[in-house]
Amino acid sequence: MVTEKSPSGVSRRNFLQAVGVGSSAGVMFATMGAMGLAPTAAAQPPSTSWVAPLRSDFTLTGRAARKVVVVGAGPAGLASAYELQKAGYQVTVLEARHRPGGRTLTIRGGDSETDVDGVTQTARFDDGVYMNAGAARIAQWMVTMDYIRELGVPYEVFTNMNADAYIYNERSGATPGNPIRNRTAKADLFGYVSELLTLATNQGALDQELTAEDKENLRSFLRSWGSLQPDGRYRGGNNRGFEVYPSAWNEHGTPLPGPGTVSEVLASRVGQYFPFELNWEQAMLMFQPKGGMDTIYRSMVEAIGKQNVKFRSPVTGVENTASGVRVTYTASNGHARQIEADFAIVAAPPFVMRRWSSNWGPDVDAALGEFTAGSPAGKIGLQYASRFWEDDHRIFGGITETDMDLSKIWYPSYGYGERKGLVIGYYNTGANARAYADMTPKQRELRAVEQGVKIHGEKYRTELESSFSIAWHKVPYIEGAWAFPNTQSAGFKLLQQGAGNVYFAGDWMSEISAWQHGAFWSARYAVQALHTRVMTT
């Protein structure tokens, strides 16, 4: 669970955890009632915390564990099945595709994907080289960290930012044809921002906002943060980095060209990339499982039991029956099959669900219809014979930002010191993602490389060994990178109630769509609603 430190006292969540440990489900549910948290209607989960179902909830109450069909072996589906299975539920997971993880897709050598247009790519990556084609990073506060730790998945730093990565804005200001380091761009922009604010402060422009003491505190910060000269001006400095760094014996270092004028620095629009590092979902440190993000889902499948997860089994119908639910699917041998169960948790894209035969009615269908389609996003993995970004450019991870249609280049956070490596050659969304998606895989590679050469030189072309690209809106049964809910809509709240014995889960059912964190929490709440109902009816 998310255990935030609460210096002001014991949070309700911590209190419930404390009660839950070593107590029977009865005590837990009684305590929740006393706190005003007890479920008041069958489908109303407690609104503020996660209380995992436990085997003792059944053994101590004499209730029988139930059978649940989970549709979708992505993060939400597998987490649902994993939590239910831990508590003794009989679970069957049906997955349309050939692998677990959904949009958490790790591509390794030999992996094949066929898109909705029928185009097949097979990765020719070397052993140990992989590409996280979908979800790739985890913030420390995310519940994803709890799952990888509970599952014993080894993890390592994901290098979400790097002062030595480049910014390459060829359409604006001072940098066309000349990539600059993140650290240089930051030093210049923060230097000028500090200079300007110092100037305004000294002129008295902020006297209505600031006391004399405030002004001195502010100037003190700006002087240091902006590397200002004693006269309050910015004129560059060591934090920009060097053409050749200082070494010894009076080699003081060869400065980089610049800084440009304040107008040039502002016009270069390098600052558009800096808020990312402050972003609540993106700020470092971030983490990744060693060996690929789908390691999480391989581990979950192991825990659930491989025999309980059916791949290549697309669902065609989910219906409530008098006694529970009936799920219809096409088995991997091509035959139609049905499973009867007490409940279903469906964790597929909402626009895909609407194509199923169902009897959940027009309101639920309309609520699912609020998600019209998944957004496009694309990535290409480029395997190189050498790690020239490390050898020649001294970039050991992180992200180069550009205003080209490749958008970003990601350097690998793993495999340091190995001979070969894999770069994400584009990670783009919207119109750029559609443009790449409409190309053949070879055309995508050529375009990404053509642009990357502008930053990294000819090795970006000559060292390339193989590539694999994904266009998320063309992946069968997934059809998009993400879809954001209107969490205030009546339809969204309706979906939280479920439909009869069917519950909905997915990152799109969360407050943090497009993240595994959201998918996991949606799964927890669906599981909790289901379990609360089992325990109280």
Added chain:
Amino acid sequence: MVTEKSPSGVSRRNFLQAVGVGSSAGVMFATMGAMGLAPTAAAQPPSTSWVAPLRSDFTLTGRAARKVVVVGAGPAGLASAYELQKAGYQVTVLEARHRPGGRTLTIRGGDSETDVDGVTQTARFDDGVYMNAGAARIAQWMVTMDYIRELGVPYEVFTNMNADAYIYNERSGATPGNPIRNRTAKADLFGYVSELLTLATNQGALDQELTAEDKENLRSFLRSWGSLQPDGRYRGGNNRGFEVYPSAWNEHGTPLPGPGTVSEVLASRVGQYFPFELNWEQAMLMFQPKGGMDTIYRSMVEAIGKQNVKFRSPVTGVENTASGVRVTYTASNGHARQIEADFAIVAAPPFVMRRWSSNWGPDVDAALGEFTAGSPAGKIGLQYASRFWEDDHRIFGGITETDMDLSKIWYPSYGYGERKGLVIGYYNTGANARAYADMTPKQRELRAVEQGVKIHGEKYRTELESSFSIAWHKVPYIEGAWAFPNTQSAGFKLLQQGAGNVYFAGDWMSEISAWQHGAFWSARYAVQALHTRVMTT
């Protein structure tokens, strides 16, 4: 070598490298002459580049390899010996202490250190738990990266900053008794800075500095970077983090208290810690060898040959003779010994060298005397039975900054997912380091823990299993954490000439003292000066 990208063309360094590869030493030196880089006097190394000595420099010229005594098995001494040995020199390294690495000191279970006061500590860390008591981090541009890669030492990210680590300023402003997250402090300070500069810009206070277009570019940056509201004001936001993060089903997250007023945020002095992340030596990404920094020096000793490195062998005299040098030392059996060699490279602290018997004369002695003493710095390693900073505080690495005398708490960048872990409980310098150094090891531990409890609660005390502390100015034969040269002084330049057949090396002989990078470059230049002389006389 430092291979900086030079988009503008081939640098002199790259050209020399290109010439060097596959060419004889004769061609190399001839080329250098044509470029005006050839040594003009025996002790004048080429001033702009590193050209490693090669075995072929001897085999192709018929010259005989020479014998060199290296004093000191720290980074400068071992790198000197390593480079010389690769080229066929006969090297003997004399080290006063019992281990290699100098101020790069990794403490593992069973390691013992006795300080100059005779106080002995023996580490009781578990297997796999270690403490880098000295050098701990490597920037990407540093030559240290080249050595760990050449030696095949595995490496990983060193977490030099973490948005989820704390800032705890108990003596100033709004935070006493209440640690706040780095991300929260940043959001608030950057938010107000953006608000103030937007306001001043809108008021026309900067019209003499900025064009209308500049102003729009600036406002656009500040709006995003400071998470400003449409009215240009800062009122908090998601980037501050949450008391409870958003999850699913209309749990939008529980905000943290705050933000305080602009006066409160400025008075809290949280901003004093933010320039660190922009610092040219400290900006992320940074790296560390897996398993401890001294892995570098263990590997170098292997490469040099263990039989060529004599530990517990403090030098007492270095003298030029008619044919070379004579080095006197006390062997590990307590007997005085002498070695005759062609040259010596001495890489010991300068204030220690002055105690040796020498015949390098008063000018060199005075130049060494410019380094009066090493500065104090201290660290304590605290082994904990559980990783509560990860479990309870969601801090997976990085540094908590404080205004207490412990100064900083470092969370480990290794061992994620393991049961136990080691925190650096203080890393301080100056008066704070002297204060801790004057305590017993147990007193140091108690004081560090008493302060850490204010941030992490009682687990910081109750989970503690063992500690080990270092006070660098009390380590025999080292006597300080660092000493900075006046690189403009005549004395410093005199030391670069060497004294007869004796050359000086050490981070204190570099442009970047206190870093392995500086030590390595000083070694390279000493080696180069020596080798150039061998090749040209």
